[in-house]
Amino acid sequence: MPNAKMFDLARPSRQHLLGYILLAPAVLLVGFIIVYPLAIAIDLSFQQVRIPRMGTRGAFTLANYQRLFASSEFWMACWVTLKLVTVVTIGSLFVGMSTALLVNNRFRGRTLARLGMALPWAVPEVIAVVIFAWIFDSSFGLMSWLFVVTGLSDTMIPWTSSPAAAFWAVALTMVWKGFPFVSIMVLAGLQSIPADFYNAAKVDGASALQRFRWITLPLLMPVLGVTLVLVILWVFRDFSIIKVLTEGGPLKTTQTLSIMTYDQAFGLHNFGYASAVGVLTLVISVVASIFMLGRGTKAIY
């Protein structure tokens, strides 16, 4: 930082200058690698381009968006995304909360149990998919075998190639990968609740369930709200789990908006159209999280 030497930065009036200088590299880099590409994407979404060439620009058109709103594929992707977000969020929240409450108990080996509970978080998504692709294998997969053995199904289920089952294979993989984050966050939230609250409630004769309902849950709400939004956004954005496990198929039953964006661009070379899908996905996720965080904060106060 050669500039720093030129000024007496310790002078109170110069103090802020140093702040701006320190911030500058990040602002420039973020501008170049996030803001500028984002602007290009928005620009592309208003042009009819198949493969973009910098410097040349197509005419401004709303055609991509018109085509999008008229396409059943887009609405199908919206529906799949909504379904997946709902199922995975509820699943992760349930498993994450339960595991957090479980290891919040005092017992010997608790540290080790906590470490193990959150381990799937450290497994890269592609590796998680390799594991679950084998578990959901149509001929010798463990899951099909379990279904047959327990009598839930007469024949082996072709999980990833059956339109009805593929969604659940994706959802289970995502819950396994997603719940540790909830668990970690909830555990941190639980530990910030003073033990005095529980002792006072016990003195007043509150049952375990009442203590959970009237102390734990309300005090956990702020953490839970943020966690919920982050999990939802993760499902929205996710690419690798679905792409590697099912490629969005069969019959587009696992094609979320994210996968549709990618396939339109790099599978079908409709960059303009793909950008339109991507921009709408971003708009939906921003609106959804503002709405959720807004409601979340209202619920707290």
Next chain:
Amino acid sequence: MTRTFSQSLMLYLTVILTLGLILFPIYWLFITAISTSAELSALPPSFWPSAPQWEIFSRVWEERPIPAWLLNSMIAALGSAALSMVVSVFAGYALSRYRLRGGHSLGLFILTAKMLPATLLVIPLFAVFRNLGMIGSMWTLIIAHSTLIIPFATWMLKGYFDTIPRELEQAAMVDGCSPLGAMVRVVLPIATPGLSATALYAFVLSWADYAYARTFLVNAPQNWTANLGITTMKGEYVTDWNEISAAAVFVAVPVIIIYLILERYLVGGLTAGAEK
């Protein structure tokens, strides 16, 4: 808290059962790797192979370009972590210590940048990189992974710096240290645990990427990262599950080790960044 014996027993049983279920897929990965192909295509599945074939690891390591893939992943992760850390440390410090005009909205922007779908960002980045003739180069990954890391790292580091009292720098400045000197000589050494946790988190983020690698490097097999390489081992109809599992073990182990050693710091950073 006091518990009766049966309550304790129930608690331990629940913990063990839950842990077993959660960790089972990871166990299954190992078991699949060391099972023979014949055992893998038999029902009922065997939960412990009759003749574990440990040599699968050395065989896959030699026969498949696993070392090259791991090296590429390593280069991308170290490169993007280094690039992002340099700018994020300064930015996080500035956001924590100075009331800057636009600082608040920048913080907000950084938070929303986490919402950006990689599948949207990958389109214009592809256009830009193609125009620069960079498709297939490792630099595309180092730059693209920074889009994932900088928002996280800046926010995590701001959280860490917030926990360090300003009085420390003020004392150093009274003793004649420049503001920059106070940051480098006083604050950064104290923040070392936070810095290393953030750097490792950055490493993990880059290591886990698949979308960018697949888009920019698919036609450059010499630069394939571990994640991209592994997916090419998954065939459309036939997959050698023991081979791909053994390869997957090699890819998962580094991050699992990082996690086990630094769980406390990683978790601290994760929750510090999000509780705001």
